[in-house]
Amino acid sequence: MKFKRRRTLVERGILTFIHDIQLAAMAGSLAFFKNYEILNTFYGSLQLLLILQVTYIFVFLRRVNKMVDIVTNRVFDTYNRFSPSNNHETESLATLTTLKRFSKDQKFSKGLMREADVTVRENQLYHIKENAPEVQFPKLRPFMGLSCQNCTLTSRDSLVSKTTETLALKNILDHRPPGDTNGFLQRTLGHLRQVYRLKKFDFPQVADLVLKDARLRDAVEKTTLQQYRDSNNDGDEEFYLRLLENNRRRAKKLLFDMRSTLSDFLLRLTSWVLYKLLPSFLTSVVVHPGQVDMLKRAGKSNLPLIFLPLHRSHLDYILISFILLNNDIRSPLVAAGDNLRIPFFGSLLRGLGAFFIKRRMDPVMGRKDHVYKAVLHTYMNMCLKAGHNIEFFLEGGRTRTGKPCMPKYGILSIILDAFIDGTIEDALLVPVSVNYDKLVDGNFIREQLGQPKEMETFGNAVRGIWKVVNSNYGMMRIDFNQPFSLRELVKTFNVNGKIVIPNGLSNKKPLTSNLSTSSLYGTDVVSEQHKTLVESISKHIIYDCAQSTSVMSTNVLAYLLLTKFREGATIEKLVVAVDDLRQELDYARKDMGFTGDSIDVINYAVEMLGPGLIRKERHDNEDVIKPIAMLPNVIELSYYSNTLVTHFALESVIAVSIESIDKSSGNVVHHELIENVQELCDILQNEFLFCKPCQSLEQVVTSRVDDLVYRKRIFLVDDEEETELNVRSRRLARQFDDDDDETEDDRAPQKIYKLNPNKEAVDVLKYLKTAVAPLVETYSITAFTLDKLVGRQLLENELINDVLSELRSQLSSGAVQYGESVSVDTIKNALKLYQQWGVLECHAEKKLKLYYLKESHDDSDSVTALYRRIQKFR
Numbered sequence: 087m088k089f090k091r092r093r094t095l096v097e098r099g100i101l102t103f104i105h106d107i108q109l110a111a112m113a114g115s116l117a118f119f120k121n122y123e124i125l126n127t128f129y130g131s132l133q134l135l136l137i138l139q140v141t142y143i144f145v146f147l148r149r150v151n152k153m154v155d156i157v158t159n160r161v162f163d164t165y166n167r168f169s170p171s172n173n174h175e176t177e178s179l180a181t182l183t184t185l186k187r188f189s190k191d192q193k194f195s196k197g198l199m200r201e202a203d204v205t206v207r208e209n210q211l212y213h214i215k216e217n218a219p220e221v222q223f224p225k226l227r228p229f230m231g232l233s234c235q236n237c238t239l240t241s242r243d244s245l246v247s248k249t250t251e252t253l254a255l256k257n258i259l260d261h262r263p264p265g266d267t268n269g270f271l272q273r274t275l276g277h278l279r280q281v282y283r284l285k286k287f288d289f290p291q292v293a294d295l296v297l298k299d300a301r302l303r304d305a306v307e308k309t310t311l312q313q314y315r316d317s318n319n320d321g322d323e324e325f326y327l328r329l330l331e332n333n334r335r336r337a338k339k340l341l342f343d344m345r346s347t348l349s350d351f352l353l354r355l356t357s358w359v360l361y362k363l364l365p366s367f368l369t370s371v372v373v374h375p376g377q378v379d380m381l382k383r384a385g386k387s388n389l390p391l392i393f394l395p396l397h398r399s400h401l402d403y404i405l406i407s408f409i410l411l412n413n414d415i416r417s418p419l420v421a422a423g424d425n426l427r428i429p430f431f432g433s434l435l436r437g438l439g440a441f442f443i444k445r446r447m448d449p450v451m452g453r454k455d456h457v458y459k460a461v462l463h464t465y466m467n468m469c470l471k472a473g474h475n476i477e478f479f480l481e482g483g484r485t486r487t488g489k490p491c492m493p494k495y496g497i498l499s500i501i502l503d504a505f506i507d508g509t510i511e512d513a514l515l516v517p518v519s520v521n522y523d524k525l526v527d528g529n530f531i532r533e534q535l536g537q538p539k540e541m542e543t544f545g546n547a548v549r550g551i552w553k554v555v556n557s558n559y560g561m562m563r564i565d566f567n568q569p570f571s572l573r574e575l576v577k578t579f580n581v582n583g584k585i586v587i588p589n590g591l592s593n594k595k596p597l598t599s600n601l602s603t604s605s606l607y608g609t610d611v612v613s614e615q616h617k618t619l620v621e622s623i624s625k626h627i628i629y630d631c632a633q634s635t636s637v638m639s640t641n642v643l644a645y646l647l648l649t650k651f652r653e654g655a656t657i658e659k660l661v662v663a664v665d666d667l668r669q670e671l672d673y674a675r676k677d678m679g680f681t682g683d684s685i686d687v688i689n690y691a692v693e694m695l696g697p698g699l700i701r702k703e704r705h706d707n708e709d710v711i712k713p714i715a716m717l718p719n720v721i722e723l724s725y726y727s728n729t730l731v732t733h734f735a736l737e738s739v740i741a742v743s744i745e746s747i748d749k750s751s752g753n754v755v756h757h758e759l760i761e762n763v764q765e766l767c768d769i770l771q772n773e774f775l776f777c778k779p780c781q782s783l784e785q786v787v788t789s790r791v792d793d794l795v796y797r798k799r800i801f802l803v804d805d806e807e808e809t810e811l812n813v814r815s816r817r818l819a820r821q822f823d824d825d826d827d828e829t830e831d832d833r834a835p836q837k838i839y840k841l842n843p844n845k846e847a848v849d850v851l852k853y854l855k856t857a858v859a860p861l862v863e864t865y866s867i868t869a870f871t872l873d874k875l876v877g878r879q880l881l882e883n884e885l886i887n888d889v890l891s892e893l894r895s896q897l898s899s900g901a902v903q904y905g906e907s908v909s910v911d912t913i914k915n916a917l918k919l920y921q922q923w924g925v926l927e928c929h930a931e932k933k934l935k936l937y938y939l940k941e942s943h944d945d946s947d948s949v950t951a952l953y954r955r956i957q958k959f960r
């Protein structure tokens with residue numbers, strides 16, 4: 087056998103680069119000869135070349151970067167082997183980790199990795215298990231995301247087959263071309279072939295139709311007439327015509343800035359690039375084939391699919407389109423904020439389906455910008471009519487806290503209008519949840535500490551992508567809920583032609599108080615009747631998405647460390663806690679984005695979260711894991727924990743409510759507990775959706791209390807004792823039973839719960855409480871700081887900074903217990919609540935918001951009363 091000389095790293099790098107250029111040329115010429123639409127114009131060609139060049143420069147630089155890392159590590163490794171260092175094991179481990187991280191797909195480093203592996207194993211004192219949990223998923227997992235059985239029973243029975251629930255999860259990056267995957271052609275052409283074979287869809291452009299539409303023409307004429315009347319040029323026809331022409335031009339420009347140029351070719355090209363790039367920073371993108379199957383069937387219904395994902399990262403919409411495209415499902419048009427209309431990336435996103443909507447009102451036109459509203463409305467209607475699928479984020483922007491945000495209503499109201507006015511016969515709504523092992527983009531910590539958001543620019547985008555492709559973000563999981571019919575939902579809420587106000591919303595204030603003042607998403611809801619409907623549908627979807635969000639290992643570890651083990655815990659204790667939590671999530675039919683032994687899950691999550699958030703120490707021959715529970719790190723940790731905080735919010739509210747009741751007798755009266763829970767739910771109404779709009783909060787609370795009685799043993803379940811207590815309470819009830827006006831319900835005996843004094847039960851109560859306790863702290867300190875508004879007004883940022891300083895100073899004095907209470911998002915939600923309660927008022931003009939106390943509350947006593955109302959739960 088003839089052996090060839092091994093190529094050097096640099097030679098291999100150069101060859102790979104040349105190989106990549108060949109691929110680029112092949113893709114380019116293929117596209118050229120196919121005479122794709124995008125290449126028909128000079129602009130299209132330039133854009134394509136730029137995309138290819140940037141991608142290849144990225145890939146090449148990444149490879150050079152990796153080579154430098156590997157060579158450096160090799161030098162250090164050799165040095166370590168010959169140096170008499172005491173930390174030999176740690177350093178070799180670090181080398182191994184670095185090598186593994188940076189050389190996942192680098193065959194040329196395999197030899198080095200083997201060497202380092204041997205070095206580590208030879209030098210280690212303890213047996214170290216491989217710490218990446220295996221991505222082997224058991225067949226039967228909880229199947230989440232079936233549509234609501236109260237509101238959409240018919241939809242629930244559709245699109246599913248016998249096998250839907252039982253299919254095994256799939257990593258879509260694992261696309262392997264059939265045959266010998268090691269062959270040059272297969273390696274080179276596998277992904278090209280995959281994107282070439284995809285089903286071709288037409289993506290009609292509708293801009294011309296929009297300009298001719300009567301709604302838009304009408305809006306332009308009305309606006310012109312209004313401007314004409316407001317001016318002092320009455321009777322000057324030339325002036326009128328000039329105004330009309332200006333408004334027409336403006337409408338055209340608005341439409342040009344907004345429209346998507348979704349291109350089949352660009353989608354395929356990006357898909358091929360993503361197959362190459364995604365594995366460099368994600369180990370897997372996991373989907374449930376049963377859910378994809380439902381989408382495929384829904385895609386054949388000829389109804390528009392409306393994808394409604396929870397928004398965590400900019401990767402969300404890219405990956406959703408990637409998954410849909412590769413499963414032959416029509417890619418949607420995606421409503422994106424115009425903050426993303428940046429050079430190059432803006433056009434790229436536009437070509438991939440983005441249409442840009444304003445995030446802020448026009449400072450001059452304000453809310454009365456009828457032309458803009460008409461452009462948006464007509465554009466979306468035309469797109470729906472033309473058969474496009476649509477995707478938008480009900481939350482508006484990405485969550486800053488890890489908890490789902492309350493919905494904005496604007497875009498959904500346009501879709502509902504399109505249904506009600508008959509533009510579309512029906513639409514299938516698809517809630518989508520996305521979760522990542524590690525947050526990919528956004529600097530949310532600095533925003534939570536009061537710094538302004540870093541705006542999107544070309545430079546920031548390039549830097550961001552560079553950082554991302556050189557890091558490891560672990561797994562990503564996407565869950566598509568069962569599509570459900572908008573028509574069916576509207577029908578359920580619209581019994582006898584009258585919109586039924588769902589239970590959970592019946593005693594709420596009018597929707598207007600909930601509207602976003604800064605975003606277009608919340609400004610164009612049409613009629614009062616529809617507002618209630620839009621609110622219920624939106625909240626239902628956010629609730630559904632939260633329910634079907636898979637839990638990642640990092641969520642589990644962060645949650646346990648922030649609620650149960652703030653001082654840290656040994657691995658053994660953590661393993662027991664993770665096992666318990668997994669059991670509980672299983673019981674709640676919540677799926678997890680990991681599998682394997684809890685010890686491996688913990689080690690993996692520790693590595694994912696990194697030493698900035700979690701410390702691993704060795705005490706008395708035991709590994710102890712500790713959270714970095716101080717500012718600013720704890721804010722990031724709470725981001726991960728909040729996926730589970732959302733899941734346990736109601737239990738936590740019940741635990742806090744129990745603590746707020748006088749329990750000197752050791753008993754808790756049912757109605758008193760329910761009242762307190764409802765009061766706290768009202769306080770936290772901008773933080774969590776405690777039940778679906780079609781459920782009654784009281785019923786949901788009662789059943790969760792029962793759960794705490796029987797499963798978590800917070801209350802005693804001694805039947806005799808309970809009977810005796812209830813007999814006593816019944817007797818008590820009878821004493822007051824002489825009022826004829828009382829209803830049957832009023833006379834019913836009061837249920838009394840006896841608290842379980844057992845240490846385990848007390849600990850459970852304490853642990854449950856900790857989930858929402860930081861939020862209560864923030865609400866209470868925000869109320870306390872409102873005293874600064876007595877007799878004066880403050881700008882939003884001044885008020886928020888005052889609350890932040892108060893929180894920080896109380897944190898350092900120990901009066902505030904949790905670092906994660908320092909959070910701008912929570913402060914803003916608290917201010918919104920105090921507005922909803924009629925204590926606070928806000929005047930918004932242009933980009934500024936001015937806060938002041940309502941006249942009837944503009945004194946210290948009112949502020950103290952508000953503060954006490956919250957403080958009761960601390």
Ligand SMILES: O=P(O)(O)OC[C@H](O)CO
Nearest residue numbers: 421422423426482483484
């Ligand atoms: O999270 P934001 O506020 O930067 O918004 C992100 C959205 O994708 C913009 O469309």
